[in-house]
Amino acid sequence: MIRRLSLLFLLMFSTSSHGQTLMVLGDSLSAGYRMPIEQAWPSLLSEKLREKGKNVTVINASISGDTSGNGLARLPGLLNQHHPDLVLLELGANDGLRGFQPQGIEANLRQMIHLMKQQHTGVVMMQIRIPPNYGKRYTQMFSDIYPRVAKSTDTPLIPFFMEDIITRSEWVKPDGLHPRQEAQPWIANFMATQLQPFL
Incomplete structure (x- = not known):
């Protein structure tokens, strides 16, 4: 009995200390467009999640300019390489x-x-909006x-962070499309709050 309890404790400790792996699959909004990658919000996300009691390793697989087709082409290799527990899908812009x-x-x-669910990988999708x-x-x-795909595939849909960024001109680059470096900590905190329930 004692041996069994010791083994159970060891398994629980190993799981909690190992934590989870989150992969961000996105475009320039997540890749740190024209800024050092360590200043992009995915690089700040682990610390924000740790503040919320989550031990999560974040892998930023985002590439500026990527389309949904590019993401689809890269996804099988990324899943095999990283084996993430959860993927944030931020593509389509x-x-x-x-x-x-x-x-x-x-x-x-x-x-x-479909590919992620086939491999029993969790997925959260971000709503994307574009200028008219x-x-x-x-x-x-x-x-x-986005809401149609989310509903039919039973995939959580989280809000588009740019909807809050765009209202603050000091947080938006001159192109009107990308967040500045100053906005990255806010985005990281916003994303940590949105993703916490799924980790």
């Missing part, structure tokens, strides 16, 4: 900015979620992709 067909974007997101460059109809069609 570049598709929308280039006017890609919403059906193709949706198909890519669905396929990525292609008109109100396209912008709405694009935005509608």
Whole structure:
């Protein structure tokens, strides 16, 4: 009995000390666009999660300019390499900015979620919104992709952090699309709060 309890304690201690691995699969919004990678919000996220009692290793697999198609192509290799417990899916903005067909974007997101669930990897998707460059109809069609995919695949959908950033001009780069370095700690804290329930 004592031996059994000791083994149980050892297993529990090993699991808690090892923690979890979170992989951020995104584009320039997560890759630290034109700033040192250590200042990008994913690099600050582990500490913010630790403050909330979560022991999490964060892998930033984001690449500036990536589309949902690029993410889909890279995903199998990333899953095999890192074996994450949870993936934050932050992709689609570049598709929308280039006017890609919403059906193709949706198909890519669905396929990525399917691949992750096949490997028993948790996934959380971020709502993405784009400026109305292609008109109100396209912008709405694009935005509608995310809640539809989330609902049909039973995938948690978290808010788009840029909706808060964009209201503070001192936090936005001159291109009007990317957060400045000064905004990264706020984003990291926001993301830690959003992701905590899934870790």
